[in-house]
Amino acid sequence: MTGLWPHQYEAADLAFRGRNVIISTGTASGKSLAYLTPAITACLDGGTILYLTPTKALAADQLRTLRELRITKVRAATFDGDTPFEERKWVRQHANYVLTNPDMLHRGILPRHAQWSSFFRRLRMIVVDECHGYRGVFGSHVAQILRRLRRVCARYGSDPTFLLASATASEPGAFAKRLTGLEMHEVTVDASPKGSTTIALWEPPLTDLRGEGGAPIRRTATAEAADLLADLVLADIRTLAFVRSRRGAETVALSARAKLADVAFSLIAPTEHGSLATGSSTTTNQHNAAPWEPKDPDHSPTPGSPSEPDHVPTPGPPSEPDHHSQVPGPLSAPDHRTPAPGPPDHHAPSRAASLTTPGEPVDEGGADEGDLPEGGSLGWSIPDASDWASLPDRIAAYRAGYLAEDRRLLEKALRAGTIMGLATTNALELGVDVSGLDAVLIAGWPGTRASLWQQAGRAGRDGRDALAVLIARDDPLDTYLVHHPDALFGRPVEAIVLDPDNPYVLGPHLCAAAAEIPLAEDDLPVFGDTTPAVLDDLVAQGLLRKRPAGWFWTRRERATDLADIRGGGGAPIQVVESSTGRLLGSVDEPSAHTAVHTGAVYLHQGETFLVEVLDLEAGVALVSSASPDYTTFARDITDISILGTQRSHALGPGTLHFGEVEVTRQVVSYLKRRLQSGEMLGDEPLDLPPRTLRTRAVWWTLPASAVAPLAEAGIDLGGAAHAAEHASIGLLPLFATCDRWDIGGVSTELHADTGLLTVFVYDGHEGGAGFAERGYARAADWLTATREAITSCECDRGCPSCIQSPKCGNGNEPLDKRGAIRLLDILLAQQESDTDP
Ligand SMILES: [Zn+2]
Numbered sequence: 001m002t003g004l005w006p007h008q009y010e011a012a013d014l015a016f017r018g019r020n021v022i023i024s025t026g027t028a029s030g031k032s033l034a035y036l037t038p039a040i041t042a043c044l045d046g047g048t049i050l051y052l053t054p055t056k057a058l059a060a061d062q063l064r065t066l067r068e069l070r071i072t073k074v075r076a077a078t079f080d081g082d083t084p085f086e087e088r089k090w091v092r093q094h095a096n097y098v099l100t101n102p103d104m105l106h107r108g109i110l111p112r113h114a115q116w117s118s119f120f121r122r123l124r125m126i127v128v129d130e131c132h133g134y135r136g137v138f139g140s141h142v143a144q145i146l147r148r149l150r151r152v153c154a155r156y157g158s159d160p161t162f163l164l165a166s167a168t169a170s171e172p173g174a175f176a177k178r179l180t181g182l183e184m185h186e187v188t189v190d191a192s193p194k195g196s197t198t199i200a201l202w203e204p205p206l207t208d209l210r211g212e213g214g215a216p217i218r219r220t221a222t223a224e225a226a227d228l229l230a231d232l233v234l235a236d237i238r239t240l241a242f243v244r245s246r247r248g249a250e251t252v253a254l255s256a257r258a259k260l261a262d263v264a265f266s267l268i269a270p271t272e273h274g275s276l277a278t279g280s281s282t283t284t285n286q287h288n289a290a291p292w293e294p295k296d297p298d299h300s301p302t303p304g305s306p307s308e309p310d311h312v313p314t315p316g317p318p319s320e321p322d323h324h325s326q327v328p329g330p331l332s333a334p335d336h337r338t339p340a341p342g343p344p345d346h347h348a349p350s351r352a353a354s355l356t357t358p359g360e361p362v363d364e365g366g367a368d369e370g371d372l373p374e375g376g377s378l379g380w381s382i383p384d385a386s387d388w389a390s391l392p393d394r395i396a397a398y399r400a401g402y403l404a405e406d407r408r409l410l411e412k413a414l415r416a417g418t419i420m421g422l423a424t425t426n427a428l429e430l431g432v433d434v435s436g437l438d439a440v441l442i443a444g445w446p447g448t449r450a451s452l453w454q455q456a457g458r459a460g461r462d463g464r465d466a467l468a469v470l471i472a473r474d475d476p477l478d479t480y481l482v483h484h485p486d487a488l489f490g491r492p493v494e495a496i497v498l499d500p501d502n503p504y505v506l507g508p509h510l511c512a513a514a515a516e517i518p519l520a521e522d523d524l525p526v527f528g529d530t531t532p533a534v535l536d537d538l539v540a541q542g543l544l545r546k547r548p549a550g551w552f553w554t555r556r557e558r559a560t561d562l563a564d565i566r567g568g569g570g571a572p573i574q575v576v577e578s579s580t581g582r583l584l585g586s587v588d589e590p591s592a593h594t595a596v597h598t599g600a601v602y603l604h605q606g607e608t609f610l611v612e613v614l615d616l617e618a619g620v621a622l623v624s625s626a627s628p629d630y631t632t633f634a635r636d637i638t639d640i641s642i643l644g645t646q647r648s649h650a651l652g653p654g655t656l657h658f659g660e661v662e663v664t665r666q667v668v669s670y671l672k673r674r675l676q677s678g679e680m681l682g683d684e685p686l687d688l689p690p691r692t693l694r695t696r697a698v699w700w701t702l703p704a705s706a707v708a709p710l711a712e713a714g715i716d717l718g719g720a721a722h723a724a725e726h727a728s729i730g731l732l733p734l735f736a737t738c739d740r741w742d743i744g745g746v747s748t749e750l751h752a753d754t755g756l757l758t759v760f761v762y763d764g765h766e767g768g769a770g771f772a773e774r775g776y777a778r779a780a781d782w783l784t785a786t787r788e789a790i791t792s793c794e795c796d797r798g799c800p801s802c803i804q805s806p807k808c809g810n811g812n813e814p815l816d817k818r819g820a821i822r823l824l825d826i827l828l829a830q831q832e833s834d835t836d837p
């Protein structure tokens with residue numbers, strides 16, 4: 001066991017002794033050694049190992065690691081959708097270290113457990129890697145798949161040890177117990193980044209632009225990222241900028257290149273008149289240091305240089321939109337920090353086209369990148385370091401789908417320093433091996449601390465100081481974080497949440513379990529307390545048959561088809577490109593109303609499409625590739641009724657509740673916001689049917705006696721509750737791993753079911769996903785952070801950084817910022833005196 005760090009030893013030792021353990025540590029802390037050591041030992045001892053990871057890419061990576069160890073007795077193999085049919089039999093019969101994912105376990109391995117009998121009989125350890133990915137509804141599905149797995153193992157007489165590995169999180173042991181249903185030991189170590197990385201928290205300034213209700217609009221995180229990227233590259237600092245969408249990454253790169261082009265002209269132009277020094281000094285003021293002395297002062301710009309991305313033919317698929325030429329935008333974006341005027345036209349008129357500054361995209365909420373590779377092209381060439389005119393070519397964009405050879409080229413250019421700045425989506429996490437960076441820019445909170453540290457961890461080479469900058473987006477959570485560094489550097493408060501008891505998740509897995517091995521009375525505790533009630537329901541629906549020996553699946557179809565483990569339930573809507581018939585993906589029916597309604601701007605793997613029409617009856621959304629100069633946000637009207645209260649406790653003079661609710665939502669219109677500025681462009685009506693959602697919610701009420709003084713003081717109680725609701729939705733992702741788009745809220749001065757001022761926050765998934773429950777458990781901290789986020793924002797009457805919500809069904813009316821603070825004060829001030837004896 002030499003060579004292991006204490007946390008690795010501790011986890012490995014627990015696993016050796018057959019104890020279930022979760023190791024929750026920072027990135028690059030060597031988690032894999034902690035499980036490889038006991039796993040390989042078990043393998044050499046005649047046992048088998050099942051390794052689970054959320055993605056195929058990680059399984060392939062693990063397989064490489066295992067093969068590099070060259071231990072002949074370890075016969076490792078992946079078993080996933082890509083495994084050729086003829087290899088599958090070999091894996092089942094001979095492999096003793098099988099790497100797979102929950103999807104394959106659910107559909108391929110568990111239903112055919114008899115074919116895996118010799119593997120299951122000897123199964124000694126189950127490694128669940130990167131298990132922080134198993135959150136929300138997906139996590140709840142995985143939790144039930146693991147319970148099915150445990151039952152199948154028991155059938156073959158094995159009782160494998162679980163070894164889980166996750167990024168840092170609050171209460172990892174409790175999470176692991178929920179995920180596996182087993183008692184878990186937890187091993188944690190400090191996750192803060194090593195070495196001397198300076199983390200800067202950057203809040204973009206408010207602009208003169210006005211949004212909804214006349215609220216000031218902040219400069220976008222991507223516009224700030226572009227400026228910082230250009231500045232850092234000019235200062236000779238190798239920088240990587242993480243941007244949420246592919247389009248965002250490309251516009252950041254283009255914007256930064258345009259800024260470098262300005263600088264290049266201001267340096268070169270005087271040379272043409274024989275005065276280089278003057279040109280240099282103008283940049284020195286703005287960028288601290290002139291990075292290079294040009295080796296060849298006579299070198300003049302090459303008009304239409306072939307290295308310009310605009311001129312490089314894109315050999316990608318024909319459907320690939322041309323981001324470079326279609327991105328609209330002003331000739332030069334307004335810039336508050338580096339007011340470098342563009343060069344006069346007469347210097348090089350033929351380059352005017354390449355100077356066009358792309359639009360500054362609004363930070364698209366909820367737009368996540370997929371990791372599926374597809375064809376693509378780099379669209380740049382390696383510049384000559386001595387060439388001033390090629391200064392802009394020192395910045396490039398990278399996204400998923402580049403060909404392997406292009407990636408190698410990019411890695412080489414980064415190592416050589418010919419590329420100094422790279423704007424990317426999180427695709428880089430999987431694609432390119434980038435080392436030797438000085439700085440990382442992160443445009444917008446990446447969602448979890450784990451992702452933040454993973455991205456920040458890219459900076460730093462050879463023990464040199466590194467810089468990571470988190471640039472806040474126009475969002476209450478980002479506002480809170482840049483004002484409260486303790487939330488990033490202190491103990492994690494964000495827990496990985498899931499709800500395995502969700503009946504909409506549990507039901508299909510009980511059917512799958514019954515199809516695997518008929519369910520007996522003794523099996524029920526494995527699946528949780530709600531199992532008997534859900535089984536009764538399944539029998540009533542005719543899905544299962546109850547016989548004296550237990551519950552049986554007797555239908556012809558596959559039971560596993562009932563569970564859509566990565567979807568959100570409901571018949572999916574196919575998203576189809578109208579010109580080519582290409583299927584881009586599917587969106588579950590509830591999400592379709594907000595994500596692919598007619599007229600919506602739809603992002604798919606970072607590409608932008610416009611929805612021509614959503615046909616709910618046909619289950620299709622037809623889209624076309626486009627680059628509109630706006631983004632869209634669906635607006636809905638929502639009603640909520642309480643079905644039952646599970647838990648309650650006093651909160652100040654009010655009461656906090658957790659329970660079941662029915663939410664009726666109707667998407668009624670969508671809002672257009674201009675890309676460059678976030679400015680409102682209008683509200684377009686939509687005709688969509690209402691949907692009902694049975695889910696779980698947390699809600700608080702305040703009695704009339706507590707709020708009457710506020711009303712007397714002229715506070716609009718409805719606006720105050722509404723503002724508090726918006727901000728609290730924005731802040732819940734600090735405590736539960738979810739996105740603000742996973743949850744919804746309703747607030748009212750007087751709710752029919754409570755008869756009181758009430759603010760609800762509910763899980764946006766059928767049956768619940770654990771987010772509201774976590775809010776209930778951490779209510780005092782959550783509402784304190786909500787209050788802090790509102791007070792931290794310097795706006796006067798409310799803005800998107802504090803109390804406005806981009807998906808508000810009421811057009812952000814009414815909102816009362818001061819009233820929200822007063823309401824939260826009443827709830828929380830009393831709270832403190834309650835706990836103070
Ligand atoms: Zn504000």
Ligand SMILES: [Zn+2]
Pocket residue numbers: 722726805807808809810811812813
């Ligand atoms: Zn609202």
